[in-house]
Amino acid sequence: MQPARSLTEGSISHRLFFFAMPILLGNVLQSLDGSVNSVWIGRYLGEAALTASSNANVVLFLMLGALFGASLAATILIGQYLGARRLHDAKRVVGTSTSFSVAIAIVMAAIGWTVCQPLLEAMKTPPEALPLAVAYMRIIFLSLPFLVLYIFATSVLRGAGDSKTPLYFLILNVALDIGLNPLLIFGWGPVPRLGIAGSALATLSAQAIALIALVIHLYRRKNPLCLHGDELQLLRLDWGIVATLITKGVPMALQMIVVSLSGVLMITLVNRFGIDTTAAFGAALQVWNYVQMPSFAIGMAVSSMVAQNIGARKWDRVASTARVGVLYQFALTTFLVVLIVVLSAQALGLFLPPNSAALHVAVHLNRIGAWNYIFFGVSLVLLGVVRANGAVVPPLIILVCALLCVRFPLALVMLKHLGADAIWWSFPLSSIVALVLGVLYYKFGGWREARMMELDPAARVAREQIGAG
Numbered sequence: 351m352q353p354a355r356s357l358t359e360g361s362i363s364h365r366l367f368f369f370a371m372p373i374l375l376g377n378v379l380q381s382l383d384g385s386v387n388s389v390w391i392g393r394y395l396g397e398a399a400l401t402a403s404s405n406a407n408v409v410l411f412l413m414l415g416a417l418f419g420a421s422l423a424a425t426i427l428i429g430q431y432l433g434a435r436r437l438h439d440a441k442r443v444v445g446t447s448t449s450f451s452v453a454i455a456i457v458m459a460a461i462g463w464t465v466c467q468p469l470l471e472a473m474k475t476p477p478e479a480l481p482l483a484v485a486y487m488r489i490i491f492l493s494l495p496f497l498v499l500y501i502f503a504t505s506v507l508r509g510a511g512d513s514k515t516p517l518y519f520l521i522l523n524v525a526l527d528i529g530l531n532p533l534l535i536f537g538w539g540p541v542p543r544l545g546i547a548g549s550a551l552a553t554l555s556a557q558a559i560a561l562i563a564l565v566i567h568l569y570r571r572k573n574p575l576c577l578h579g580d581e582l583q584l585l586r587l588d589w590g591i592v593a594t595l596i597t598k599g600v601p602m603a604l605q606m607i608v609v610s611l612s613g614v615l616m617i618t619l620v621n622r623f624g625i626d627t628t629a630a631f632g633a634a635l636q637v638w639n640y641v642q643m644p645s646f647a648i649g650m651a652v653s654s655m656v657a658q659n660i661g662a663r664k665w666d667r668v669a670s671t672a673r674v675g676v677l678y679q680f681a682l683t684t685f686l687v688v689l690i691v692v693l694s695a696q697a698l699g700l701f702l703p704p705n706s707a708a709l710h711v712a713v714h715l716n717r718i719g720a721w722n723y724i725f726f727g728v729s730l731v732l733l734g735v736v737r738a739n740g741a742v743v744p745p746l747i748i749l750v751c752a753l754l755c756v757r758f759p760l761a762l763v764m765l766k767h768l769g770a771d772a773i774w775w776s777f778p779l780s781s782i783v784a785l786v787l788g789v790l791y792y793k794f795g796g797w798r799e800a801r802m803m804e805l806d807p808a809a810r811v812a813r814e815q816i817g818a819g
Contacts, residue, residue, distance in 0.1 A: 357511045357655040358433055358662040362670050370651035372517035377643045383524040390531050391549055417498055419603030420595040421505040426657045426738050426802055428509030433661025444575050445584030446591040447502050455498035462491035482546045489550035496557040503564055508654050519564045526556035601742040605749050612753035619761055623770045630712035633701035637690055644682040645727030648675050649734035656738035675731045683727045687720045715774045722777035729788035740802030744791055752784035
């Protein structure tokens, strides 16, 4: 049985490029969707409404972290099973992942609805924004089952080698969200004015419609991973698969949390230097968000492609995929970094007033810190390779070492001598550490002996022979 979109044959460079591009475009679309929604809320509903949505989104991101990790684990599992021509096992993962994700999402929605107000109060949400944040968050929590199912459905497709279908339905999702936001926020005709609750309802409606349309599409196209008839019993939880989703997913979720925690710690240092420096750093982050997208997209694509080839026991293609992925990431990210360094004033001027002190600071810090994404991106691709075989703890350790044990302490120690420049220099220096550790683990670490799924005896013997060689 060939995977739905086999990544185990043909030109690696061609397949990786065309597999990664829809993921990259999807990341860009999601960022633009968030930016447009923020414009509607911030410009037309005011600062209190924007603060409310920002606080609610922070809570949502933290709650979804574990499920993102589980979805990545499902992607890898499905890729390995399809690469090994084990369609029934891949469907077992689909069934268990669906039931597990829905159950968790319903529990999270119920808890979130109940505790959102005391949680927002504990976060010191400004009093004038609190009622708005509660209204917004409660509707967002109602959308969790649709959001989580959508995340798992698209993860399943990427594991099967299909990144185009998720992009098409993400376009539908984003178009509906952008179109419904002004309609439900301001009202029109029989549609009442709902304010910030309308923005949340637009997100819920867009996700529900996109999910239903995606499921209908998959069944109409007779996707091999769809469950039919007696296969619906696979929706019963397989606790072995659940254990894998948790044990492999939690370390991957923690990697996201480490990155977020590092960002929070760095902002605490930036805030010491006043509003101009803080605004400058905020503008730089807006630009850097797009610079780092190729690294994340290529890392995800490499992970899916490697998973299929590991399942197919094509270890020569695993090594080639890693090389091509690093080359693509290096070339694309270097181009973007050079572009934003050369055009620093123009790029950062989109977010800051012309000739302001903040703009001058932003241009300076961008010329130092932007190079960080070249080094960090290479490590992300290599860590994506090793994760695809079930080695999920070492990448977490590498990120902890680079971001929490090097970046923040290094900036803190150099602060007295270099001022704010200590913060900017800590970014590329810590990323070089992540790169070195990532290369060393990829070359000499034991990731090839890791386990994501139970292999058949022949596969185990083959891998042991490769490891011995």
